[in-house]
Amino acid sequence: xxxxxxxxxxxxxxxxxxxxxxxxxxxxxxxxxxxxxxxxxxxxxxxxxxxxxxxxxxxxxxxxxxxxxxxxxxxxxxxxxxxxxxxxxxxxxxxxxxxxxxxxxxxxxxxxxxxxxxxxxxxxxxxxxxxxxxxxxxxxxxxxxxxxxxxxxxxxxxxxxxxxxxxxxxxxxxxxxxxxxxxxxxxxxxxxxxxxxxxxxxxxxxxxxxxxxxxxxxxxxxxxxxxxxxxxxxxxxxxxxxxxxxxxxxxxxxxxxxxxxxxxxxxxxxxxxxxxxxxxxxxxxxxxxxxxxxxxxxxxxxxxxxxxxxxxxxxxxxxxxxxxxxxxxxxxxxxxxxxxxxxxxxxxxxxxxxxxxxxxxxxxxxxxxxxxxxxxxxxxxxxxxxxxxxxxxxx
Numbered sequence: 203x204x205x206x207x208x209x210x211x212x213x214x215x216x217x218x219x220x221x222x223x224x225x226x227x228x229x230x231x232x233x234x235x236x237x238x239x240x241x242x243x244x245x246x247x248x249x250x251x252x253x254x255x256x257x258x259x260x261x262x263x264x265x266x267x268x269x270x271x272x273x274x275x276x277x278x279x280x281x282x283x284x285x286x287x288x289x290x291x292x293x294x295x296x297x298x299x300x301x302x303x304x305x306x307x308x309x310x311x312x313x314x315x316x317x318x319x320x321x322x323x324x325x326x327x328x329x330x331x332x333x334x335x336x337x338x339x340x341x342x343x344x345x346x347x348x349x350x351x352x353x354x355x356x357x358x359x360x361x362x363x364x365x366x367x368x369x370x371x372x373x374x375x376x377x378x379x380x381x382x383x384x385x386x387x388x389x390x391x392x393x394x395x396x397x398x399x400x401x402x403x404x405x406x407x408x409x410x411x412x413x414x415x416x417x418x419x420x421x422x423x424x425x426x427x428x429x430x431x432x433x434x435x436x437x438x439x440x441x442x443x444x445x446x447x448x449x450x451x452x453x454x455x456x457x458x459x460x461x462x463x464x465x466x467x468x469x470x471x472x473x474x475x476x477x478x479x480x481x482x483x484x485x486x487x488x489x490x491x492x493x494x495x496x497x498x499x500x501x502x503x504x505x506x507x508x509x510x511x512x513x514x515x516x517x518x519x520x521x522x523x524x525x526x527x528x529x530x531x532x533x534x535x536x537x538x539x540x541x542x543x544x545x546x547x548x549x550x551x552x553x554x555x556x557x558x559x560x561x562x563x564x565x566x567x568x569x570x571x572x573x574x575x576x577x578x579x580x581x582x583x584x585x586x587x588x589x590x591x592x593x594x595x596x597x
Contacts, residue, residue, distance in 0.1 A: 206472035213438050213461045216474055220434035223475075225378050226489040230371035233303050233512055234490070237311065238291040238364040238498055240326035241318065247333040251288045251323070253340060259321035260290075263314075267340055276313050278306030286338045286345045287361030290314065290325070296369075300512045300566045304505055311502070329364055329399030329408035329497030336361030347444035347452040355414025363399070363408040364498040368508050370491045370515055377518065382429045384521050385485045386422055387528040388514065389495050390538035391552040395583055396507045397542045398497035405542025408497050412482065413536060416441065418459075420482045422535065433487050438464075443480035446473070484535070495535075506579040509566055514558060516565040527554040543587035556580050 210216050241256070243249045257264050262274040263282045275281055279295035292310050297303035318324060326332075336358045338349055348360060373381050393406060401407035412420050418440045426432045438461045442454035445463075460477050463469050469477075478488075484495040496507050514524035531538065531551035543549040560580060563573045 204471050206470065206475070208471045209468050210464050210470065210474065213464050216438050216460065216464060217431070217434040219471060219474060220437055220478070221430040223489065224430050224433050224487040225372040225375075227372060227375045227378070230373040230377070230381075230515070231298060232296040232371050232490070233300055233508075234296045234369040235294045235303060235307055235504065235508060236291055236365075236367040236369070237307065237504055238285065238289050238366065240328070240331040240362065240364050241288050241290050242324055242326060242333065244319070244322050244324040247324075247326075250334060250337055251339060253284075253288075255321065255323065256284055256288060256290070259318050259323055260284075261317065263317065267342060276310040278309035278313075280307065280310040282314070284340065285360070286340050286348070287331070287336055288339045289364050290318070300509065301568055301572075303508070304568065304572060307504070308502070315501075325501070326364060327398075327498075327500045329397075329406060330358075330401055330411070331362040331364075332401075334362070343446070343450050343452040344444055347454065350453060351443065351456065352415065355411045356416075358411040359408075359415060363411055365408060365494065366396075366496045366498050366504050366507065368493045368496070368511050369488075370493070370512070372487070372489070372491055379427065379429055380518065380521060380525070381491065381515065382485070382487070383425055384515070384525050384528075385491055385493055385511075386425060387525050387532040388511070388551075388555055389422075389484055389493075390531045390534040390548055391528055391555050392507060392511065393495045393497075393535070394538040394542045394545065394548045395510075395552040395556065395580070396496050396499065397539070398499060404540050405544070406497055406539040409495065409535075409539035413539065415482070419443070419480070420484075422485070423483050429487070436483070437478055437481060440477075440481050442477065446476065503579055505568075505572060506576045509563060509568060509573075509576045510556060510559040510580065512566055513562050514555065516562065520558070520562060520565075523558060524555055527551060527558060543584070549587060553584055556584060 257268045264270040265273050265283045280292040283291045338361050372378050397405035399406050399408040404410045423436045424432050439459050442458050444452035445454045486492045514520050528551050531548045537545050538548045
């Protein structure tokens with residue numbers, strides 16, 4: 203693969219490198235999650251936090267972006283990060299089962315809630331901050347460059363949104379194309395089913411913010427028979443978000459792609475790896491498969507979207523069946539985010555996928571009480587959508 207400081211002379215070398223790292227093959231066994239929340243003063247949710255408040259609240263768990271050189275993981279093994287607008291995120295350690303993940307993340311969520319609560323802070327329950335206009339409170343070269351290059355939608359994404367991510371193993375080499383395609387095809391239905399940021403006529407205004415950013419950074423990766431090549435070409439033709447420099451100014455020439463930087467500059471393999479982390483498609487390959495299209499969920503309810511997605515990837519037969527059921531809504535990303543389950547094809551796909559997953563929920567190994575919780579959450583969302591009330595219908 204070459205050393206991190208190897209200078210890239212040709213775009214083909216960058217593409218070869220990306221293709222070699224984007225999918226780690228092997229039996230799919232592990233699952234992970236990232237839970238993000240807007241963070242508020244409990245007594246006044248409209249107030250903007252100061253970084254020092256989060257430093258004090260998080261203590262030894264505060265991340266490097268808050269000046270802590272040696273962050274301590276939470277009790278369940280998750281790492282805490284803080285986003286530009288003060289959103290707090292738990293990134294779980296990989297788990298060998300959804301049951302293990304649920305136990306670890308539940309412990310971490312409880313610990314985080316307690317830490318913040320003792321400092322008079324609380325976690326939001328929506329995918330878009332309902333109390334404040336977005337504002338960046340962290341000052342890092344990356345975030346400053348992002349704020350300057352982004353339009354209003356991008357600044358909303360930085361400072362006011364909160365998402366939930368589920369991460370799955372890519373699978374054996376022969377499985378990867380179908381697993382990759384399936385995560386995209388079920389995406390609009392899952393997005394709509396778990397939309398949790400209603401505003402301005404959108405069921406998921408969080409996703410509306412993502413859609414408003416430059417499309418070469420946030421669009422789905424084109425679906426082809428060679429997902430690794432598609433991702434590699436997407437990446438080298440995407441614009442630079444920033445260029446790391448020792449002087450603290452990380453601004454990149456506006457519109458310059460990584461391919462152009464290779465032609466005009468001296469990017470290294472390390473620069474390329476960093477660039478990959480500045481791309482935000484709804485499904486992103488990071489060795490594993492990272493699902494990025496879900497809003498954050500109310501307290502404790504993240505297990506519902508996680509369980510549905512993990513279930514339909516329990517084996518290849520279920521995955522193929524899920525693709526068939528999702529076909530009518532595949533590609534309806536904007537419609538799903540705007541109308542949620544009010545869109546008929548999306549609702550039909552979501553209902554069918556939910557039925558498939560709930561009938562096979564035992565495949566996850568989750569205890570019966572947790573399976574019942576998942577069923578209740580999903581059933582409630584579908585019921586409210588069918589009745590034209592509440593979840594899934596834009597406010």
